[in-house]
Amino acid sequence: MSAFWLFVLVVALAVAGFVLGRMRAMNDAGGDVRQLHSLPSYYGSNVLFATLIPGFLLLMGWLIVQPMVIQAQVSSVIPQTAYDDAGSLNLVMSDVRRVAQGLDLAVDTGALSKEGAVNLSAETDNVRSILGEVGVALGSDVESYVLQAAQKYRGLSKTGNWLMTLGVLGVALVGCVLALKRTNRNLRARNRVETVILSLLLGAASLAVLTTLGIVFSLIFNTIEFFKVYPWTEFFFGTTWQPSFGGGSKLGIVPLFWGTFYISLIALAVAVPIGLFAAIYLSEYAGPKVRAIAKPLLEVLAGIPTIVYGLFALLTVGPMLMSVFGNDGGLGWMQGGTAVMTAGLVMGIMLIPFVSSLSDDIINAVPQTMRDGSLGLGATKSETIKQVVLPAALPGIVGAILLAASRAIGETMIVVLGAGAAARLSLNPFDAMTTVTAKIVSQLTGDADFASPEALVAFALGMTLFVITLGLNIFALYIVRKYREQYD
Template sequence: MTPGTLILIVLALAAIGYFTGKRRAIQTAKRDGRKLHSLPSYYGESVALFTAVPALLLLGAWLFLQPVMIENSIIGQIPESSVPEGGAKSLVMVDVRRIAEGLNLIIAEGRLNEEDISDMRADFVDVRSRLAEVGVALGSNVEPVVFQAAKEYRDLDLSAKFARDIVVLLTALLVGIWALWRIRPSMRARNISETFVKALLIGASLVAILTTVGIVGSLLFESLQFFRLYPASEFYFSTVWNPQFRGGSDFGFLPLLWGTLYVSFVALLVAVPVGLMIAIYLAEYAGSRLRSFAKPAIEILAGIPTIVYGLFALITVGPFLRDWIAQPLGLGNSSSSVMTAGLVMGIMLIPFISSLSDDIINSVPQAMRDGSYGLGATQSETVRQVILPAALPGIVGAFLLAASRAIGETMIVVLGAGAAARLDLNPFEAMTTVTVKIVSQLTGDTEFASPETLVAFALGLTLFVFTLSLNVLALYIVRKYREQYE
């Protein structure tokens, strides 16, 4: 039985418990001649909650612990002679899991039966060929002992799943029957339901916090592993980025930082003035009919996938800049450049800045505008000397948030700026950013124990700290300098 089917059965039992508990509460109140403390629906909800929640929590814990316990049991049976030289038992466990999944496919398609696998009458060569038929290709270094471990892994997994189904269903039934039995007219069923809803809301509130803690923890742990293999001083102050998976790598962070800041600077140079002018026009000059059309039309840009912007940079903007500006001026011959990625990224950020700035400008009270007009100021003078100063902290915060968005962009840089890690002032040369190198270091067959792979986590942690600092600075500016209007 799959976990999805098991969840549906538990929910069906909870639904039955709801209607049964509701009816029992009404019957108990009539029999005892007493008034119910809560509405009948609350009694049904209490039975449904006691039926579903413990069973689903048990299922979640089982799904988390079962693979760990089975792997710990199997990995101790693998002899050291079966481990490839320079490898680890965890790599052998990958083959064990693949073979176990392949055996399930073989049995499902009728190529072998349970007796053949249980009695080991099918020799290893035959099983290898049958696994290849279902798409499980094994390397030449996989030994028969690994197949034996896979068979035991599969047997333990099937037994654990069967026990899981029985235990979860019994838990739902027994706890549900107990909740049904304890229904009394004096039972505070409403308090039970409201306590559960309160716990659910608290859990939902903790999701964002726990997710952040998990992200930081995973990045920090892997980054510490990297810095044990490669000095942090050389990583942050070296100017050479040259990872080699065969050894002798150089991980200089400065070229990546320069490319990231350069591309982001060009993007903000495009997006900030255009987005701010759009916001001023829509908020102060445009009529209601034009505003109702123009604002949604501009915000459509925010819904375009970044890969589409990247293709636009690669096919249209890059060749145009190369043929009409870079080559005639002798600045470069590549269509991939900082200018290409920066221009397209700036276009992507325009609706982000214009929408935030528009909302901030509209939040300035109309009384300030009327007072300025009453003193004889023109509309443009009111915008320059009253509205923009009042909205400036919020606008600066919007700029900083847009900067953090630009720093974290990947696809536009991959297709528009190239992958060359260099320190150069020429905006028509190909460069790269931190996010691009994170992707490249984690792409393909990688070993997570090598510094060439672990460097991606160090880059991710550094980028996380950088963007978090920008966001904190933006919030600080907005909160410290914003005007409080009645």
């Protein structure tokens, strides 16, 4: 049975347990809710959680452990001569899994019988042709050890799936029966349910923290490996970026950091005034009907994929700037459509909803009594906004701008398509430049040797970018908390 249908069965069993638990509690109380310690729904929820959580945890654990156990068993069939290291073994195992899936598909479609799939031989049968008939394309003929490993993989997977089905359903059923057995009118069901919900919330929060720690540690370890083979002084203070997988690379981050800073500065110069003015208009001047239409339309920009913005920069903004600042009929300042200005303008458009939405919410949080007091003292509306509303909302607005800056620093696709790939130090905003994120992508594209500094430098770049954006976020939170006004 597939994991999906097994999960559906566990959910159905849990729902049935909810109904039975509620009925059992009501029957024990003689149909009088006042005799129950908790509301009837809590008794049902207690049985539901006792059924669903053990079954779901076992299912998740099984799905994680089973592939590792099967790979360890199947790899014994593969001769050592077929691979050199763990990476090569993973490639062989991917072929094994593909052949195993093809055999399953052939059996399901009737191209092979179950006995035929088990007795298939690479020496006497054209396995590649058989699997090709059912839509599984293989790049080369199937070696005998790959076929044997795939057949063993199928057998172990089938056995593991049956054991998983029995185990998950058994654990869920035992949990359901035990919870039903303990259900009576005196059971503190509400306390149990709230404890489970608190544990689930704590687990969700812990998962987010652990994920962040996992990302940080993966970057740290590879960054340490990079600095073992490349001097940190040349990385942080070098002004030349010339990676060469043949050796002799110059991997200075300064030109990449300069391109990142320059493009982000232009983007903020576009996004901050437009976004802030839009927020002031929507919160202070626009009527309810205009606001109900304009605010969602403005926030549509936040839902556009960044690759679309990149294409917009490449096909529209770049040629438009070339017509004004280019060599052909323009001012001669721009050599091509990909430039810092191109990426900065488009990225600024992308950041407008980040600034406007956050600023709008912050301005709306300023109490109306402050506006009324200012207007009552004779100030005009514009004076009230300038001298009362904006100073009160300034910490939140600064925090919104800093969060938008961290978003700009981490952008990739707009830079790749709009700014070019040249790592240079230049003050001309119409020159092509690149950023840290774009070079992370380029260094990890292709067959990279992760023991070489040219590949490991991507992790050092990522760690540097992570520290910068983390610092901006912490500074934004500090500004908001330190200068935030507390209103009653």
